[in-house]
Amino acid sequence: MLEGTLAIWFNIITIAILTFALANAAVSVVVSVLAQQFLGLQVASRKASLWLMVTLPWVASLCVTFCFIYKYYLAPPFQATFIFTHWHHMNTFSWLSWHGLTLLLALFYLGYVLFKKGYQLNQHRRQLSLLTALSQPLENELFLIDAPYASAFTSGFITKRCFITSAMMSNTTVQEQAVIIAHEQAHAHNNDPAKKWLFSILTMFFMPMLATKLRLHMTLAMEQDADNAVISAQIDPTIVASTLVKVARLNAAQTPLFDNELVANFGADVLEQRVYFLLGQLNLKPTNKLLTSLFIVLTLILCIVSIDTLHHFIETIFKH
């Protein structure tokens, strides 16, 4: 049994973890119910909403933790107003309790996520530099890969590199190549590889099915944003759309076409959505700021109000 300052800090971290779980549950419910509604949002609003969804549990956790720290160290003025910030054994902490177990499990999962992502990043960096070495530089950070598969992509955190394969070049017209390269350069300009990476880390704290949904929505938003950048460069949207479908055909020729399961269907929707978006057939709206603010405030209130109740509820089953 720990007592004193160390116990206070371990209890505060446990509060942060519980708050995170509560806020995560609130966001999960909203994403599950409103996932399809995201498709009706304007690209910038959708991106902002998605970032909000994945960061809200962290923000809520920080805010509630701050309230507890504030109350504990600056008690008199705070205690009177924030009666909800109650934790009835702040001075003691036992590793052989549900608090200890919660703390250990959370730290273990956090360590696992950071290790996994760090390992993948390192592997990706090695593969990317090898591919760069085997490619031929064309112009400013654009590389040509001699390969029989049609592919174009952008990667890199600090130095963003766009790659296009020789098969893609030989199967497309000059105009289509301009669309593909402008699209990839837009990804590089928007720093999308790094943002996608960060987003994927944040989604790892959600249930796998929700995480997949969130990543798909972010992918679609980023792709539409890059498509938008191509249109801004005075390229006809119908040319961008037809290039997209042509590349889909080229990709399909390399891999067997199949009717899809849940994920693949949604993947299909991504291309469909992009084409509809380019043809101006989607009536996209901005986010309702009032509802979004209300959701943030309600989540924070839910967390701060429920933390003590949740604590007592758990302790009807487990000991301290």
Add this chain to the structure above:
Amino acid sequence: MNLGDLEKLVLHYLWNHKSSDVKQVFNHFEKIRGGSLNTYQSTLDRLFKKELLCREKIGHAFQYSARVERHELIGQLIKSITSDFMADDDSSLVAAFSSMSKDFNEAQLTKLEQLIEQQKLKLKLKQEQ
């Protein structure tokens, strides 16, 4: 994993010549770009350590050969780097032109093409008016 200029040249040489020992590599490059036998020996060692070459001891010398063919290696790298954002093996480090488009069937693609053609036609008519 970075590759130096000489490493790239030696790798390309081994892709074209299947299997060679250090003397054969040295004899080939000596006329083109000079360098000592040791330079080529250490280059082959580095490529072996980078797991791009495999080697087999025949007599007193190692015979080096490329671990995978050029197109195969490039294919593996592209696949690994761009692997689907949906999959656990992560392509969140990549933004691809049509990352999702392979999971499509013929009817869906045809439907989209017709839609684009209709839109083009509409725009053309508008311009003519």
